[in-house]
């Protein structure tokens with residue numbers, strides 16, 4: 001494979017533990033890049049968009065590739081691929097909307113490599129798995145030279161291609177909380193073509209209901225309509241206390257439209273993206289409701 005430069009100048013490390021990985025990243029002479037599935041990083045290397053001094057492959061660290069139950073929820077290693085997570089039946093039952101995002105990424109081949117951690121840390125505003133994680137209220141464990149810390153997923157990306165991770169830090173795993181009995185989530189995206197394209201809008205909704213069918217908690221997240229995926233608190237608020245009647249859904253859609261701050265490009269104008277955000281959020285909410293009732 002050609003990287004369009006002298007690839008022998010790039011050092012490559014394969015740490016076996018989180019501690020070793022932090023040591024490699026923090027001790028790098030020059031820019032260090034984490035490698036998970038490589039479906040973004042290798043493309044960027046070949047295009048000459050990044051030229052790190054060191055690549056740290058995190059896939060040999062057991063914690064990064066594990067899916068475990070924790071406090072009734074799930075702890076998912078940051079390097080777990082979409083294909084691996086999709087094979088976990090308990091996860092699919094609890095968080096189908098999160099998987100919907102991951103399973104829209106690229107093709108079967110890409111999904112065999114693409115990880116949640118890579119999708120988040122690449123920093124694309126259109127990353128398909130990120131709205132589902134934000135709607136799920138997921139947090140991530142971050143390791144660095146000062147030890148480990150937990151952060152909300154919505155706080156990890158700073159803007160296009162940028163994260164809030166400090167030098168030497170990387171994402172170890174994600175935690176998705178326990179699901180109560182009447183709960184459901186869903187993710188929908190709009191792409192201009194039928195295959196392999198970037199979302200013009202992505203919308204994820206996660207809902208919880210009481211035994212009478214009244215919404216007790218709602219989280220709505222939008223992708224591709226702002227410099228980073230958004231948690232639209234006002235949209236969730238519009239649904240809580242309702243049974244997702246038309247008025248509540250329209251109030252939620254209006255809150256989504258108000259939160260949009262999209263780019264205007266060949267894939268979609270500002271007006272189009274803004275309108276579609278409300279439509280997709282409504283549709284995703286109806287699917288999440290059906291799943292909660294199932």
Ligand SMILES: Cc1cc2nc3c(=O)[nH]c(=O)nc-3n(C[C@H](O)[C@H](O)[C@H](O)COP(=O)(O)OP(=O)(O)OC[C@H]3O[C@@H](n4cnc5c(N)ncnc54)[C@H](O)[C@@H]3O)c2cc1C
Nearest residue numbers: 034036037038039040041106115117118119121127128171
């Ligand atoms: C053909 C094709 C189609 C695609 N289609 C889609 C699509 O439809 N939707 C979509 O959202 N994306 C798409 N992508 C982009 C890509 O597949 C995803 O973003 C994928 O989830 C990246 O994961 P990865 O494990 O391959 O990341 P990598 O390429 O290994 O890493 C991506 C970035 O994140 C950093 N990183 C990785 N893991 C960590 C970590 N644990 N901690 C800190 N930093 C980390 C890396 O240093 C790098 O900067 C597509 C890519 C290709 C090539």
